[in-house]
Amino acid sequence: MRDNTLKYLLVLPAVVVVFATAIWPLIEAARLSFTVGRLNRPGSLEQYLGWENYTWAFLEEPAFWNSVWVTAVYTILTVGLTTIMALGLALLLAPGGRLRSSAQTLLILPFAMSPALIGVSFRFMFNPEFGLFDAFFGVLIPPLADVSWLADPNLAFAVVVMADVWGWIPFLTLVLIGGLASVPRDTVEAAQVDGASGWRVFRDITLPQLGPVLAVVIILKSIFSLKTFDQVFMLTNGGPGTATQTLSHYIYFNGMKYGQIGYSAAVAWLMVIPMIFLTYAYAKFVFRKN
């Protein structure tokens, strides 16, 4: 066998797997998004509808815009909070930081939990009867003593954000610790001697050199925040009302619950667009040449 043939033969299984699990579903979803696509209506999966599913989402469905809004706010909040807190922790935990490696091990634990499990455990912790956090916040902030966290739209949203931030901090912290370790110590010390305060060393020297890693962290977290589903599903199921209904959850709801496969495929494709941009940016930063 020629080396060339063997080369393609060896990558073939991977290509087949990617095609079957990613490319084909994408194409099929694109096709479905232009059909009537009702699960309870035989033949509708082949019934061509044009752009109507898309125009419906954009023009006549406030629930779609609600979930866009929820997803946007959710993404901005979780990306922002997680990145800032992870950066803070990374600065404390990095070699030469103020905490040591035993703490590092301990901190990775939340990331070992599945998002669904995080959702369940947070639901318990905010249970008005026996929830730990519910009691905790009630004592710390008396006005919050009697609120039912998951029943209030804003508080439920806050809980979902909290659960996500909590679950993601460890991993991003580890990535940032790695990034900090690659900032040459010489440059930090040179700046200290040059007369920079701790804050200026961070702002002028550490942060710019951490830039590429930070970009990867932000993009990666944005991708995961945009497609959040499991925590929302376990914690609030999109409620109360549609207060915590993210796009993924909205797609699931329309497709699986209402059987509107064509419509949810269209919304799913709308979600693909920002994802493609983010993925492209991510690949650019990860595979960048020096």
Add this chain to the structure above:
Amino acid sequence: MAEIKLNNLTKRWGDFVGVDDQSLHIKDREFLVLLGPSGCGKTTTMRMIAGLEDPTAGEIWIGDRMVNDDLPKDRDVAMVFQNYGLYPHMTIFENIAYPLRVRGVDKSEVKPRVEKAAEQVELTQFLDRKPKALSGGQRQRVALARAIVRTPKVFLMDEPLSNLDAKLRVTMRAELKHLSRELQITTVYVTHDQIEAMTLADRVAVMKHGVIQQLGTPDEIYNDPANLFVAGFIGSPAMNLINGSVRNGMFVTTGGTQLVKLDAADRAKAILGVRADDMQVHDAGQGDIDVTIYAFENTGESTLLTVQWGKQRVIARGDRHLRKDQDEVVGISLDPDHLYLFDPETEDRIRI
């Protein structure tokens, strides 16, 4: 401009002693070199002066201020790092300007000062580039310019030439010397290279195991070593150290019968030190003793003869026109004024 005083300075990490209760007084405008092998505590001493390392005990004074509790930024020192420590995301101009910017120097003043510093190290045409685009020697100059752009009380240089190739190192050494004479700022310079120490220093402190072995001018260190370590560390080739004993005013090598006149009291064990340059090479029978050549090396500017002396080998330097060959016999005589005797137990110098 300021003097530096280290009082009983100690640095320990657990059981490991980096610097052991050392006191050192560096005079105003002095160029002091801390010299020693790696791990001797020289860099640690410098880093404690800079404030990058906290001393375990002892005091550090810069000028009339005890700086133990001051942050590096408040000590008014400038430092040149072994790997230069340039800021890779800034241009050369911004690199050099950084110490001025963080210290709030007036913006209109920054540009002329950066340009002047760049001129002093001959960097003016590179100011718009990033450090990555520069060669090792040029990066070294940037680090220097960043140090001299403001007038600090003290310069600290941590093996600044060790990453340069041999030829560039010689050029930069001369430039450093020129610059330091021009600037007249107290300088502490760390190196393991004894030639750098000899050529640059007003005074040298030779360190080993966290202890200063000898403090003196390059002349003193070279011509009057305090102990076996200093004698062996300074000079290229290193001083010949010959084991033997002193009997009836003669030095007798171990296992050999060769004798050298030595005006010292009898002792069972002694080490004789003699530099290659203090041995004269003659034809066979014309020196104090006859020896066989083990290896003959011609370095161009002189010749080096490794000769078998009893059971030991010593190196003598010959005239650059001398031509000999392996296994030939030559006569060797020692300069009686430049013989050193050491106690092999304490490694201290025995004065003769």
